[in-house]
Amino acid sequence: MVTVRLAIFLFWATMILAGAISASYYAWSPYSDEERSASGGRSGGAFVRGPTHK
Amino acid sequence: MTAVRAITCPQCGGALEVRAAGFSVNLACLHCGSLLDVSRPEVALIEAHDTAAARFRLKPGMRGALFDVEWEVVGALRRSEGSYRWAEFLLFNPYAGYRWLILSEGEWQFGTMLLDLPQGDDDTVTWRGKRYARHEEPGTVRITAVLGEFYWRIRKGDEVASAVFERGGIVLSREGGGGEVNWTELVEIDVDTVEQAFGLSAPKPRRRAAAQPFAPFAATERRENDIPMMFAIALGALFVLLLAMVLIAGPVDSASGSVNAPYAVTREGMKIGTISVRRPHQFVKVKASAEQLTNTWVDLDYSLVDRATGQSIDGYGIVEQYSGTDSDGSWTEGSRSDTTVFGQVPRGTYDLYVDAAAHGWPSDPTAAELGWYSLPTTITVAVRAETGAIPWGNWWTAAFLLFLFPSLALWRQMRKEREW
Structure with missing residues (x-):
């Protein structure tokens, strides 16, 4: 028997599935790398990296 | 009494x-x-x-x-x-x-x-x-x-x-x-x-379970519990999503090459190869890896240039490796390989160009340290570009959202049971 909660979850899962498949079709992702990582910094106009160890 | x-x-x-x-x-x-x-x-x-x-x-x-x-x-x-x-x-x-x-x-x-x-x-x-x-x-x-x-x-x-x-x-x-x-x-x-x-507060109307063997001590006999079903549905939906993502991601086209990144200066416009995006939109993945990398980072600026329009899509990557010794012993940090994902790349033929510059840590090596003294004058970075990448970040996000609902339901149920 389908409970109200299960029906809501089915709707929720369908929305997520549809959204994720649509994102794949349009090759969209919130995690693409068009911007430089914020873990570095700039010094004198140059992009500076280095270990974060201590 | x-x-x-x-x-x-x-x-x-x-x-x-x-x-x-x-x-x-x-x-x-x-x-x-x-x-x-x-x-x-x-x-x-x-x-x-x-x-x-x-x-x-x-x-x-x-x-x-x-x-x-x-x-x-x-x-x-x-x-x-x-x-x-x-x-x-x-x-x-x-x-x-x-x-x-x-x-x-x-x-x-x-x-x-x-x-x-x-x-x-x-x-x-x-x-x-x-x-x-x-x-x-x-x-x-x-x-x-x-x-x-x-x-x-x-x-x-x-x-x-x-x-x-x-x-x-x-x-x-x-x-x-x-x-x-x-x-x-x-x-x-x-x-x-x-x-x-016992004068308890008015309860919420409870649906009585259908006629069933009455055994409260038995773990398996209870009122209908839809939470396992929700977890099963979430698992099934994730599997279906994975299949769909694999089918949608293709076809795959790739190009590979290498760049020699000099220290302290940027070498610009090195062409890696040509790839074709054959669907209206595809993900493009660029993977860079360098073998000889010690206390060095290499900045990589990518440009996917559309041959038809001349427009470019830019992205960034970095390979880096550091090591040293302190009071706790030796340590290493960074990764010799890096993957950059371009999203929503429209259909077309693209040339991949790379600008690369290597830097030493804590400072760039001097001229005397380069070449035949101790360090190579350039860092060789292998670069491979590929269409049809699978956006794993999307899949993990869907997994989180799918399991969030039944997990919250389970948490609420356990909280309610604790209040009995």
């Missing part, structure tokens, strides 16, 4: 009452949960606790009339068998003795300890001329919370072996531990009857 003995908890100083004075042996403090020995005139601390006492649907001291007898709640237990949990309340009347009220999945049972013991084996028993069949596999029941007073030594963590026998609507529960076996007859009692008897 009976003489009440006033005592003070030696752990927290809270005022307590022993409601079945003369009968009770143990008392779990209503304020701090500490276990006290109340069998002697001087109250002794058995086990100290400083946490608030667990919440129960019925509290010690509450009174109510059931089956024409006025009962007082003197103790409360929370018990579990595997992941299944329920609450038990010890009732006392000085003329009628002790009884149990059991709250399981919103259903109540009234329990009476048996003096005329059933006879039989682990599969069937006979009691008062009637045969009762075992309902579930025997299990181990554990006490997870104690509150109030009891007529035997009891503490959190105690375990007993449990078996349930059933005939019609009557359940016989057998519990054994510490060299003794106790039998209890359990009969269903209406929710409204209990709540009216």
